Every structure is written in C-alpha cells, then in structure tokens.
Amino acid sequence: MTVISSETDSAASMSLPLKYVLPHLEQVMCAMPIGVLWVQLPEGQVLFSNPAFDQIFGYPKGRFTSLDQLLEETMRFDVQREQLRQTWVDAAAQVGQRCTALPGRELDIWSGEDEFKTILQNGKVLHDQQLLVMTYMDITSIRQNHQLLREYAYKDPLTGLANRRALKEWWEREIWPEKHSVALVLIDLDGFKPINDRLGHTAGDALLRRLGERLTKTVRDRDLVCRLGGDEFVVMLRRPGNAETVATVCARIAHNLHRAIQIEGEVLHIQACMGVCQFPEQALDWDSLFHRADQALYAAKASGRGTWLWAPERVGPELPTGD
Numbered sequence: 001m002t003v004i005s006s007e008t009d010s011a012a013s014m015s016l017p018l019k020y021v022l023p024h025l026e027q028v029m030c031a032m033p034i035g036v037l038w039v040q041l042p043e044g045q046v047l048f049s050n051p052a053f054d055q056i057f058g059y060p061k062g063r064f065t066s067l068d069q070l071l072e073e074t075m076r077f078d079v080q081r082e083q084l085r086q087t088w089v090d091a092a093a094q095v096g097q098r099c100t101a102l103p104g105r106e107l108d109i110w111s112g113e114d115e116f117k118t119i120l121q122n123g124k125v126l127h128d129q130q131l132l133v134m135t136y137m138d139i140t141s142i143r144q145n146h147q148l149l150r151e152y153a154y155k156d157p158l159t160g161l162a163n164r165r166a167l168k169e170w171w172e173r174e175i176w177p178e179k180h181s182v183a184l185v186l187i188d189l190d191g192f193k194p195i196n197d198r199l200g201h202t203a204g205d206a207l208l209r210r211l212g213e214r215l216t217k218t219v220r221d222r223d224l225v226c227r228l229g230g231d232e233f234v235v236m237l238r239r240p241g242n243a244e245t246v247a248t249v250c251a252r253i254a255h256n257l258h259r260a261i262q263i264e265g266e267v268l269h270i271q272a273c274m275g276v277c278q279f280p281e282q283a284l285d286w287d288s289l290f291h292r293a294d295q296a297l298y299a300a301k302a303s304g305r306g307t308w309l310w311a312p313e314r315v316g317p318e319l320p321t322g323d
C-alpha cells in the first residue's frame, strides 16, 4: 500500500505521490479525451499539445508553434483574437498568485478540416512556471442541439413563425428594458373553420402557412410576426411612429390577407379582425398591452368581419378609427 505524501497542498490531495505519476504524464496527456495545450509565457511559445487537441483543431501535429499563430489561423475575427489575447495578458498580470484561471469561453474556430467548430476553452496561468495550460472540448454538436431545442421552443412548427413564448421573450429583451414604443396587433381570421371543414385540415394548414408568409412580407424586418395558435396571429410593430402610421400598416395587413389565395384549386379571399394597442400610449406593461389588444379584437369580432379597432380606455390624443 502506498503512503500518501503530505509535503504540499497539491500532493496531499493526490492518491499517489507525484514521483510515481510523472513518468506516465505524457501517456496520460495523450490518452486524455480533451485537448490540452501548454504554452510558455510570456513569449507564447507552444510547448506541448496532445492528440485530442490536434483532432479538435484538425491540423497536423506540431502545426502551431506559437499562440499568435494559433489565433491567426483558427479565429476568423480580429475582435475575437484581441479579446483572447487580452484575457491571457490580464491573467498573466495577476502576479503574486500561484495560478489564475481564465474564464471559460465558447469559441467558433475555423478547423483544418475547412469547417467551423464550436469549442469550449478553459485555461490556467501557472505563474511560478510561467506556463499557460489550456483545455479544449469540441461542443459543436451540443451547440447544434441547443439551437435545435431553441427552435422547437420558440418557433411555431406549422408556419415557422415565432410562437407565443418567443413573442414574450422579444418583448422582455427588445422592448421593455429601454421602453421602446410598439404597437401590438392581434389578428384573428374570419371564417377559418368553414374553410377547414370544406377543404380539409391539410388545406387549412397550407392556408395558415401562406398567410404567415404574407404577414412577414407586409412588415419590416425589425417587426415581429408570430402565430399564437389556431387562426390567431400577432404582429408587433417596433417604433411604429404615430397612430396614423399604425393605421396604415393595419390597412395594409388587411389588404394583403384579403388578396386572392389559391388553395386546393379554390380561390379564397381571407378577412380578419384585428385589435390594436400601443405601448406606452395605451398600456404601461405587457399584461395590459395584451389584454387591451385582446379586448379590442373581441369588440372587432362583435362588430363584423374585416374590422379592426383600437384598444379601449386609451391615454392620449384621439386616434383614427380603423373600420
């Protein structure tokens, strides 16, 4: 049985004294499934890289002799190179400590196999040894899965438009922090059920997709089009200007929805009711914005097909009516 050395803090935490381990260090490094890179500071000369590093970066062994060369050949953007250099310089400047950890970073690299990869970089500066030791993991597939999950979570699968969750997040990220003005337009198609019943659900799906495309083309890139579900859509107009401009956009939406659409050999002219509410003129937070637009939509539905109305109880000057 081996006696555990207690000479140093680090030795005390190991299960074997270093002298038993050191002869195997190279084999251990080479067997590690994560990329390892040792760099001499301050010159940035590469002292060692293991096979997992070569495999992740996709270049032949020994290709990189310096940190600068690694940055130049694998990072696409100057700003990313500069940020990384600065991180290393800052870490190396933390003298008086035994080691300084670099913040973990996800990086997009251009690999030797001519493809982008996403890697996770971690590292430490060992000040007494003047060494920078870094580890790399290829997280490309994790990133891709993450993006896929985000798409599932934030996109309406039928139309590819944003869904209700994405709408709320957009508000929280893009609008609420800076209190940008928006107009929320709730749209509910008129007489969609009979079309579904007559032409079938697949034709109904095709119609919803086409109308989603039309809505997207009707507004600017900076606006958001979303499907809440069923035959309900939302358009969020970012910084829409005054009430007249919003009224013009609503009229354009109604016009574009109404243009002839051929589905299953039948030419359809779709009408929709809309409820419109402006932030901050008519509502001061998300709940009241949505609630008032919904009230307006409800009233529009009660007034008849193809009607759109402003939210009730508005604060501010008179707005033009939409029907």
Ligand SMILES: Nc1nc2c(ncn2[C@@H]2O[C@H](COP(=O)(O)OP(=O)(O)OP(=O)(O)O)[C@@H](O)[C@H]2O)c(=O)[nH]1
Binding pocket: 158, 188, 189, 190, 191, 192, 193, 194, 196, 200, 201, 202, 203, 204, 205, 208, 229, 230, 231
């Ligand atoms: N094709 C298709 N139909 C759907 C989908 N989701 C909901 N629906 C149908 O959409 C219809 C929506 O109902 P309503 O809003 O009452 O339909 P409507 O005839 O437009 O009613 P009004 O708004 O009063 O004019 C229902 O028949 C649902 O079954 C979908 O993803 N695809």
